[in-house]
Amino acid sequence: MALCVAPDKTREEGETETDTRSFPPPPTAAPGSQRTRNNRLIHQRCNGKKNRFQDFAAFLRSRTSPDSGGAEALNAGLGVLDVAGGKGQLALELAVNGICATVLDPALFPLSEFKSKELLTHCCRLAADLRPTPDDTAQRERRRLYGSISVWIHPSILSDAGRAPQIKDLLLAEHAVPLYIHRRLFDESFVGGSCAESARLWSECSVVLGLHPDQATEPLVRHCLAAKKPFAVMPCCVFPNENPHRLTATGKPVRSLDEFIEYLLGLDTSGQMIKEDLDSIPGCNTVLHYRLEHVGKSAHDGA
Known part of the structure; x- marks a missing residue:
């Protein structure tokens, strides 16, 4: 039996055939669900970053002299040295709690507007009860030597005419806020004492801190171990291409953070360096600390 095939419909020249078949629409997520998840993650990361300074400071106080909240021991000598302290948020957290802190960083980064307001409020309270x-x-x-604390205040706050009374209180009470900056790199010249103030700061600081100090991490650990100086550091970036001398126990280049932490632990031949994880801090939260129980004592006490 012959098949009868219907001829195609005639089309004008240049006209293309369109597909008229119907397909189900692609599945779509509930409105705003992905955005909500993203916002939640961003919120968690931001909160974790803000709280890490408080958590690290609390950890430091708990490991030095818990009975006095750590303040007495940490204030020994010239107080805490915060290496590569950036915006000084860790140092500010310590300073508003009565702990002397000096940021060691070649550049000065003003505090955020929020932190600037916090510092202003603290200074206003001090000015009201100044004795x-x-x-x-x-x-x-020391305030004269290290400069006015107003350099930490965000420019938008300083230029706000409505805050003139607060700025006046800040300048009145700034000597009572133990927050300083020494604009130097943490390198051989700093430790070697090429500058008198650097030499004094290095020799008389009670403890050396590094909260994600980047390239300064390994020099900090090495110099503190050599001087038997207490320290607490939270490593972050590895910079493997810039440090080919770092090798794992198997002789491979150190490339991951875990390998870097093991490498730093291996620098301590005394076995006194301790590794702890601060679960309250998201991301890179491993702290390596050394002789924190000796903070405020002679460098060779208990050696």
Whole structure:
């Protein structure tokens, strides 16, 4: 039996055939669900970053002298040295709790507007209750040496005419806020004492801190171990291409953070360096600390 095939419909010249078949629409997520998840993750990361300074400071106080909240021991000598402290958020957290902290960084980054307001509020409280103390002379001299604390305030806050009374209180009470910056790199020249103030700061600081200090991480660990100086550091970036000398136990180049942490632990031949994870801090949260129980004591006490 012959098949009868219907001829195609005639089309004008240049006209293309369109597919008229119907397909089900692609599945779509509930409106806003992906955005909500993304916002939640961003919120968690931001909160974790903000809280890491508080958590790290609390960890430091708990490991030095818990009975006094760590303040007495940490304030020994010239106080805490915060290497590669950036915007000074860790140092600020310590300073507003009465712990002397000096940021060691070649560049000065003003605090955020939020943190600037926090510092202003703290200074206003101090100005309201300001009383002469025996330490006033030394505090004022050190403030003169390291410069006004107003350099930490965000430019938009400083230029706000409505905050003039607060700025006045800040300048009045700034000597009582133990927050300083020494604009130097943490390198051989700093430790070697090419500058008198650097030499004094290195020899008389109570403890050396590094919260994600980047390239300064390994020099910090090496110099503190050599001087038997207490430290606490939270490594972050590895920079493997810039440090080909770092090798794992199997002789391979150190490339991951875990390998870097093991490499740093291997630098301590005394076995006194301790590794701890701060679960309250997201991301890179491993702390390596050394002789924190000796903070405020002689470098060779208990050696």
